[in-house]
Amino acid sequence: MRAAVVTEFGGPEAVRIVDAEVPEPAARQVRIKVAAAALNPVDAGVRAGAFGGAGKQIGLGWDVAGTVDATGVATAWEAGDEVVALDYGMVRPLAAHAEYVVVDTAAVAKAPATVDAVHAATLPLNALTAAQALDLLRPAPGQSLLVTGAAGAVGGFAVQLAAHRGVAVTALARESDAELMRSLGAAHVVSGAVDPGGFDAVLDAAVLGETALEWVRDGGAYVGVIPQAHPAPVRGVRTAAVEVSADGALLAQLAGLVDRGVLKLRVAETYALEDAAEAHARLAEGGVRGRLVLIP
Known part of the structure; x- marks a missing residue:
């Protein structure tokens, strides 16, 4: 699969698209086929080295919307479920800016039914x-x-x-x-x-x-x-x-508020995953209203 990572710190030009093995879910985990993944300021911080990890490959991306593709044991989710999740973590080889991502079941919620995956991806973080x-x-x-x-x-x-x-x-x-x-x-x-x-x-x-x-x-x-x-x-x-934590139950409540029209989701622009560096450059310019969203 393709994934956006950094192998050395720097500006938007440090973002690379690499080929990686599709991750396998362990117990109480699910694998999500990513439909959309938002870009956040924390990703720029990871890219610039604010959270350490020098000399390692570091995956980017915390927000994900997509479809459950595979599950480990001890999960109520099934393949085909449309979900959103917070893929929490600073320094990992792979993260949500990829074609597939594995997350703990406790971080997952049913996706809002009234919006598309691009908008849903702006919700979790x-x-x-x-x-x-x-x-x-x-x-x-x-x-x-x-x-x-x-x-x-x-x-x-x-x-x-x-x-x-x-x-x-x-x-x-x-x-x-x-x-x-x-x-x-x-x-x-x-x-x-x-x-x-x-x-x-x-x-x-x-x-x-x-x-x-x-x-x-x-x-x-x-x-x-x-x-x-x-x-x-x-x-x-x-x-x-506040130090955000993954909370699938709370995320489900928030998704419900989207469906009730209480929460509006704002998308500024979309980019192909291959253009992740361009999305980082746009984020660095500032003045973005809504989220930039990557689409594998």
Whole structure:
């Protein structure tokens, strides 16, 4: 099979397409024939060496949508099931940017029925991150939440999920993204100055750190998206950072919200797997609204 990997760190040009053996599922694993796989900033970090692994072949890709192709023992999934999954992990020889991928059954969920595989592939990593960040924040219905980086993938899901839970969401985004933010459920959109202490909680998808912490009221809550990189608590503000985990049960709930029209999935552009380096170059340019998706 073909797979996108890096064998030495660098820019988009470091991405290579190689031939590899089709992986075999072990117990409590399934093999997925990949129909689409989203490209995320974490893939750029892996490619650049942010997570180590020098001297090794490292596979790229965390998000996958496709069809179960084979199963190990002790799994309820069957060949032919259409699924989505988070293929979690930093430094592995092969990952989701390939024609086939093996994942643990606990990471797999039934694919949304109302969207195609390209759109479904944008769901796992970013929606799980947003949902797990909100679980850490625990905003109550009616409380105020500021989402920084709200036009990005994680931020966009956070806006939608929080609004669905009855939270009063303010999106921090560019003026040009205001209409998009309101369509996702934001009650307010700000693009300039933010009042200190003005919010019960902040989900800092833009990684503003202490600047965003100042916008939380005394005794409120702050959650960032870079594991173990959140600012220290001040003024009684509870601080934490989400570290996404594969959770097939939660992913199934999120897929259900897609089918109910609660969550909108955004695809910016698609690329053939062979053009993965071009997709990385586009991601590096910035300004992408929605996800870039690779198609084997």
